[in-house]
Amino acid sequence: MKKLLLLSALLVLSMPAMADKLERYREESRAVVGPFMQQLMAENKKAVSEGGHESAIQVCKDIAPAMAGEISRKQGIKLTRVSNKVRNPLLGTPDGWEQKALKKLETQLAKGAKPETLEFAEIVKEPNGKYLRYMKGIVLQPACVACHGSESDISPAVKTRLSEEYPHDLATGYKPGDLRGGVSIKRRL
Secondary structure (H helix, E strand, O other): OHHHHHHHHHHHHHHHHHHHHHHHHHHHHHHHHHHHHHHHHHHHHHHHHHHOHHHHHHHHHHHHHHHHHHHHHHHOOEEEEEOOOOOOHHHHOOOHHHHHHHHHHHHHHHOOOOHHHOEEEEEEEEOOEEEEEEEEEEEOOHHHHHHHOOOOOOOHHHHHHHHHHOOOOOOOOOOOOOEEEEEEEEEEO
16 A cells, blocks of 8 residues: 555656646647747748749648658657658658547647647657657648649649659648648657
């Protein structure tokens, strides 16, 4: 009984420290994801202004994964964009934790959370170690329907380009305000 009480007391005392650590990790993740998303949006806007919506497809296909890879190498993390309706199954299919996080973000959004506040983080133990897992929600913006909207939102030229670049595309049928997916970080602790 004494051991159980001691263990319970230690657990209660360590909880604030764990919460502080998780908040610090969350802040560090925001500092990585925020600039990544801003740069990606800037690249998309530039592509659209220079060559129309078909040009933005190349940003998501080539530039975004290259940016994520560079950040991952520099930061010593795994940064990726995932969705339950993937455009590129090789790069965008969520793992089990990411599926859970996407559900939590959907729930937050359904309860009225503002898009900029959609995030989920936790420290998880996996067979090969302990990790910080973090996800920031990606909410579809009005301009994004040109490539991710309903059948009537997407021009014939964009449809053609999407079918050429992404033969297994599932990333359509969204409307502004829908959760498109998330930017995920996995960091070994």
